[in-house]
Amino acid sequence: MxxxxxxxxxxxxxxxxxxxxxxxxxxxxxxQRADGAIPWFRGHHLDPWDHVEVAMALDAAGEHERAEAAYRWLADHQNLDGSWYAAYTDEPGGVNTAEPADRGRETNFVAYVAVGVWHHYLATGDDTFLDRMWPVVFAAVEFVLALQRPGGQIGWKREDDGAPVADALLTGSSSIHQALRCALAIAEHREEPQPDWELALGLLAHAIRRHPERFLDxxxxxxxxxxxxxxxxxxxxxxxxxxxxxxxxxxxxxxxxxxxxxxxxxxxxxxxxxxxxxxxxxxxxxxxxxxxxxxxxxxxxxxxxxxxxxxxxxxxxxxxxxxxxxxxxxxxxxxxxxxxxxxxxxxxxxxxxxxxxxxx
Incomplete structure (x- = not known):
């Protein structure tokens, strides 16, 4: 304990x-499972956003090894397109599984890894960790920005068959706003400028501040x-x-x-x-x-x-x-x-x- x-x-x-x-x-x-995964509770499911939030809380409590294990789980289970599925099953009794329970790929779920990775780096100063997770963050951000609409808002998700959902959620896009800022902070720290991300962030911020009509009510x-x-x-x-x-x-x-x-x-x-x-x-x-x-x-x-x-x-x-x-x-x-x-x-x-x- x-x-x-x-x-x-x-x-x-x-x-x-x-x-x-x-x-x-x-x-x-x-x-938390032995493989680093953190479901809602044992026997329920894991989703990538909440998984990151819990990892951040572990870091805030000084449990850095547990937090790093959570990010390692994300790195090991990232899809080839940079995403994660919306939910993964958890089996009671300590069995480690990564079977998708929902094959949709929600943009705010995918983006949040950038917040967690930057938070972990700030908590630990571990440059090796940041080097290892940078390709994960980069691929996740690229997946998310592929669903950005001309008005700046971010489409909700890709369906199981890959079809994009253009409708945007204000909560989800606001979370992505934070994630893009953290992703850019990582890029700046690494001296790898990402001007396309900077433009995307500015467009998104403007949509949130000035254009509520671009989001679902x-x-x-x-x-x-x-x-x-x-x-x-x-x-x-x-x-x-x-x-x-x-x-x-x-x-x-x-x-x-x-x-x-x-x-x-x-x-x-x-x-x-x-x-x-x-x-x-x-x-x-x-x-x-x-x-x-x-x-x-x-x-x-x-x-x-x-x-x-x-x-x-x-x-x-x-x-x-x-x-x-x-x-x-x-x-x-x-x-x-x-x-x-x-x-x-x-x-x-x-x-x-x-x-x-x-x-x-």
Missing amino acids: TSPERTERLELAGVLTAAEAARTVAGIAAV KSRYSMDWYYPILGGALTGPAAKARIESDWDRFVVPGLGVRCVLPNPWVTGGESCELALALWAMGESDRAVQILQWIQPHLRAPDGLYWTGYVYDDAAIWPEERTTWTAASLLLAVAALGGDEATTAVFSGDRLPTGLTPDCC
Whole structure:
């Protein structure tokens, strides 16, 4: 089990003690397979985005070898076109498998490896790791940008048969915005300029900021509300205005953040991600408050977190404790505590911004 001494950096008053953080990290570690894969929970499935998020949480907790094993799994299972499938099966009982459960290839799932790789490098300073993962990141970014539309938005995915889905998701494209910035940071560190990526990033940022009509309307979902901020496309007064505009729609005082309207359901992942977005805006007090709210009804005795809570029925639903929910909590706490790697990838202060397009 991870010792509290290693997780002192993850202490946060009213949210986690070092011992509680150690228990959460140990709960995640218990789910990670021997081959490095990190499913939602044993016997469920793995998806590439959440797999990376959990690896980042392990790095924030000082579990660098476990995080590196997770990235090694991605390198070993990358498709020839640079992608990963949307989901892979996990068999109970410790059997290591990599059978696709969903052969779609979602662009935001594929892109997120760049965020994780840069985060791991910043946490460890391991140039050998970065050299090994650069071809993986490069191929992933090229796959994603092949689905960018003329308006800058990124098409959602390729279907099983390879057909592109041109419809774009605001949440997904906002996540890709962060990933492209991290990919460019890696390229700059390696002194391998990628001007096409810079142009693509600028186009994408402009679409997110100025052209909501280029994305599918998913405004019922809280992720579409805060992800342009979490992904770094909206900052300053624009970010503040966006958060205030829908605060009362999505935030349930004392409980957390709703996943989707009008359902009376608050979820740990959305609550922790909103907290991270609030921290990025400089609103740490509100961020801490939200993390405090979810502890009584979502933290389980084993240190993991239930996915969500239906407050009209006072019921946990679904009855699953997901690694990525715990990871989102640890990353929010790490940012609030000043962990350098985590603050670097989520504040965006030192990340490339791309080339501003001639539009509007």
